[in-house]
Amino acid sequence: MLVYPTATNRLRIIKIQEVWKESPTVKTFTFHDKLCAKAEPGQFVMAWIAGVDEIPMSLSTISSKGLASITVANVGEATKALHQRSRGDILGVRGPYGNGFTLTNGNIMIVGGGTGLVPLMPLTEKIVKLATKISFLLGAKTKDELLFLDRIEHMLSKVHAEIIATTEDGSYGLEGVVTDQAEQRLAKERFDMVYTCGPEQMMHTMFLLAERYGMPLQASLERIMRCAIGLCGSCVIGKLRVCRDGPVLTSEQLRTVREEFGKFKRDFQGRRIAV
Amino acid sequence: MSGRLITEIAGLKLANPTMLAAGILGLTGSSLRSVVEAGAGAVVTKSLGLKPREGYPNPTVVQVECGLLNAVGLPNPGIHHFSEEIREAKEAGVPIIISVYGYSSEEFAEVSKIATEAGADALELNVSCPHVEETGAEIGSNPELVAEVVKGVKKKVDKPVFVKLTPNVANIAEIAKAAVKAGADAITAINTVRAMAIEIETTRPLLANKIGGLSGPAIKPIAVRCVYEVYREVDAPVIGCGGIMSWRDAVEFMLAGASAVQIGTAIYSKGLEVFKSVTKGIDTYVKKKGFGSVKEIAGLSHRY
Numbered sequence: 001m002l003v004y005p006t007a008t009n010r011l012r013i014i015k016i017q018e019v020w021k022e023s024p025t026v027k028t029f030t031f032h033d034k035l036c037a038k039a040e041p042g043q044f045v046m047a048w049i050a051g052v053d054e055i056p057m058s059l060s061t062i063s064s065k066g067l068a069s070i071t072v073a074n075v076g077e078a079t080k081a082l083h084q085r086s087r088g089d090i091l092g093v094r095g096p097y098g099n100g101f102t103l104t105n106g107n108i109m110i111v112g113g114g115t116g117l118v119p120l121m122p123l124t125e126k127i128v129k130l131a132t133k134i135s136f137l138l139g140a141k142t143k144d145e146l147l148f149l150d151r152i153e154h155m156l157s158k159v160h161a162e163i164i165a166t167t168e169d170g171s172y173g174l175e176g177v178v179t180d181q182a183e184q185r186l187a188k189e190r191f192d193m194v195y196t197c198g199p200e201q202m203m204h205t206m207f208l209l210a211e212r213y214g215m216p217l218q219a220s221l222e223r224i225m226r227c228a229i230g231l232c233g234s235c236v237i238g239k240l241r242v243c244r245d246g247p248v249l250t251s252e253q254l255r256t257v258r259e260e261f262g263k264f265k266r267d268f269q270g271r272r273i274a275v
Numbered sequence: 276m277s278g279r280l281i282t283e284i285a286g287l288k289l290a291n292p293t294m295l296a297a298g299i300l301g302l303t304g305s306s307l308r309s310v311v312e313a314g315a316g317a318v319v320t321k322s323l324g325l326k327p328r329e330g331y332p333n334p335t336v337v338q339v340e341c342g343l344l345n346a347v348g349l350p351n352p353g354i355h356h357f358s359e360e361i362r363e364a365k366e367a368g369v370p371i372i373i374s375v376y377g378y379s380s381e382e383f384a385e386v387s388k389i390a391t392e393a394g395a396d397a398l399e400l401n402v403s404c405p406h407v408e409e410t411g412a413e414i415g416s417n418p419e420l421v422a423e424v425v426k427g428v429k430k431k432v433d434k435p436v437f438v439k440l441t442p443n444v445a446n447i448a449e450i451a452k453a454a455v456k457a458g459a460d461a462i463t464a465i466n467t468v469r470a471m472a473i474e475i476e477t478t479r480p481l482l483a484n485k486i487g488g489l490s491g492p493a494i495k496p497i498a499v500r501c502v503y504e505v506y507r508e509v510d511a512p513v514i515g516c517g518g519i520m521s522w523r524d525a526v527e528f529m530l531a532g533a534s535a536v537q538i539g540t541a542i543y544s545k546g547l548e549v550f551k552s553v554t555k556g557i558d559t560y561v562k563k564k565g566f567g568s569v570k571e572i573a574g575l576s577h578r579y
Binding site: 006009010011013046048050051052053054055090092094226227228229230231232233234236238239240241266268269270271 | 298299300301302303305306308309312321327328329330332333334335336337338343345347350351352353356474476477479481483539540542543546
């Protein structure tokens with residue numbers, strides 16, 4: 001059972017240390033917070049943009065030096081307001097919340113799409129110390145949206161690894177979707193764990209592929225969140241609460257939500273909408 | 276579970292006296308079932324209205340000293356889009372209580388009727404939400420309005436009707452009396468206590484709605500007092516709610532007069548396992564004190 005200390009759930013006001021552009025639509029914001037700096041890869045925080053909204057955000061940096069960061073795509077009202085913040089501005093954070101990725105050793109596949117790469121960054125940072133080999137597959141629509149390429153190359157520079165980038169328009173790397181590249185490798189090689197985060201359809205395809213080839217998978221899901229502590233029910237998928245039982249769900253857990261995963265989610269009213 | 280725990284509220288049979296409180300999970304059939312599997316004797320859904328509502332923007336739930344502050348804003352798909360969830364929840368095999376809100380007695384009655392047709396085993400009228408205008412506590416602070424709502428609902432449905440009361444009134448027993456006189460089959464006490472928190476660095480109220488309702492350990496003594504006063508004044512079962520974190524808290528509510536208890540905020544700190552631990556603790560207490568049934572401890576403290 002996951003129990004949070006009260007301190008975790010209490011809002012802290014943090015000062016933005018640095019802001020940098022990851023792509024034309026994505027920015028990273030670094031800050032100091034002891035609790036976030038001790039998070040597990042895959043955990044998330046609730047970021048409060050005072051007067052606008054509070055939104056769930058994966059941590060893109062989890063550093064032993066007390067530094068953490070979130071990486072945010074400008075996609076809505078709250079993220080637009082956040083993108084206007086700069087160094088020295090303040091934000092509220094609470095968390096970190098949820099179950100992150102469980103680290104495994106052996107032959108590892110990591111598959112990320114778009115901003116789904118965010119939680120995979122701290123994961124990769126840790127897993128390079130355990131893995132015997134890492135196949136890192138990342139995809140985006142265009143070259144502009146392909147995130148963290150330098151960071152991934154740097155993290156994997158000293159280990160046995162292969163990096164495969166795909167873009168849907170072919171503007172960088174291989175043309176096509178990342179899941180096709182993943183399938184080619186799953187058909188030939190035995191992986192001890194597949195980690196994935198990205199658009200739900202992509203993760204759903206990865207789940208089906210991993211099932212077909214009999215390999216274990218962990219996927220980080222996204223749902224509407226309000227309380228982030230397992231009470232309000234906004235983020236439920238089947239009998240699971242994404243904020244509390246997830247956001248990282250295992251193959252075993254995903255099998256229990258086959259009727260929802262990759263098919264529909266709940267809107268703010270609790271009604272079913274297609275993913 | 277032991278036979279000592281079996282209880283009955285307004286004809287509704289419960290295998291144990293714990294229920295999921297309204298507003299917690301309860302927006303989907305599957306999540307209601309997960310609470311039943313965790314051991315709840317009955318579940319109350321999130322409040323349903325006639326029309327869909329999105330609720331308020333975040334922050335909607337805020338940690339404060341000794342409790343949680345919330346103003347979620349009654350998000351719900353509307354009763355017309357909820358029957359599938361009720362059907363799924365009913366497969367769990369325990370009573371499904373639909374929490375109902377409305378902006379008029381006619382609306383309460385209509386939502387209740389649709390809920391019953393969809394399979395609700397009982398209704399709990401939310402005349403106590405502290406943070407949505409023109410409904411909830413604005414109705415529940417006025418005994419005449421409460422009576423009108425209850426009468427309207429009772430005319431339309433033949434299932435047990437619970438009325439959930441707000442503690443934000445001078446005399447809660449007076450409201451309870453009005454509800455029971457109008458036909459309410461049970462009283463749930465209490466909803467959250469109207470409250471607020473301000474973040475001093477930004478000088479802003481923390482909740483997007485500014486004002487919300489306080490739940491958790493902070494409100495337990497208020498809730499126990501309310502249950503005690505209601506039990507003393509009305510001849511209807513009382514369901515205790517407000518800050519129940521352990522079996523000891525549950526027993527305290529029962530001694531004050533509660534026939535059953537509702538649990539919500541404790542799920543945050545104790546997980547869904549709280550239903551089993553509370554149930555087990557009540558059972559041990561009842562046995563240790565030499566009673567044959569949990570029903571025997573309801574209102575025991577009124578001897579003094």
